[in-house]
Amino acid sequence: MHEVAICEALLGQLVALAGQHGWSRLVRVWVRLGLLSGVVPEALEFAFTALSAGTPAEGAELVLETEPGHFACAVCGELELASFDFACPLCGGPLQLLRAGRDLLLCEVEPILS
Numbered sequence: 254m255h256e257v258a259i260c261e262a263l264l265g266q267l268v269a270l271a272g273q274h275g276w277s278r279l280v281r282v283w284v285r286l287g288l289l290s291g292v293v294p295e296a297l298e299f300a301f302t303a304l305s306a307g308t309p310a311e312g313a314e315l316v317l318e319t320e321p322g323h324f325a326c327a328v329c330g331e332l333e334l335a336s337f338d339f340a341c342p343l344c345g346g347p348l349q350l351l352r353a354g355r356d357l358l359l360c361e362v363e364p365i366l367s
C-alpha cells in the first residue's frame with residue numbers, strides 16, 4: 254500500500270523532529286496533501302495509527318488538508334479547487350489543470366512540552 258510507505262517517511266520525520274527538540278509526545282500533526290499526491294486520507298490515517306505505536310507520535314491527531322490545485326476555466330479564468338474536476342463548478346465551463354501538488358508536506362507539529 255502506497256500510504257504505508259508515505260506514512261513511514263512521515264513518521265521518520267516526526268521522530269527526528271521530536272528527538273531534535275526533546276519532545277516526548279506529539280498531540281497533533283498537520284499535513285498537506287497535494288491534489289495529485291494520490292494519497293487516500295483514510296488509508297493514511299489508518300497507517301498512521303498503526304505505525305505510530307511506540308513512537309512520540311502515538312495517539313497524536315493527524316490533521317490532513319488538501320492543497321488546492323490551480324485550474325484555468327475557459328469562461329471565468331483561473332481558479333483553485335481542492336478536488337480534481339473537468340468542469341468549472343461556477344459556470345460549467347471546461348477546465349484545464351494548470352498546476353497541482355504531488356507531494357505530501359509536513360506543516361506543523363504540536364508537542365506536549367515536558
Ligand SMILES: [Zn+2]
Binds near residue numbers: 328329342345346
Ligand atoms: Zn468558470
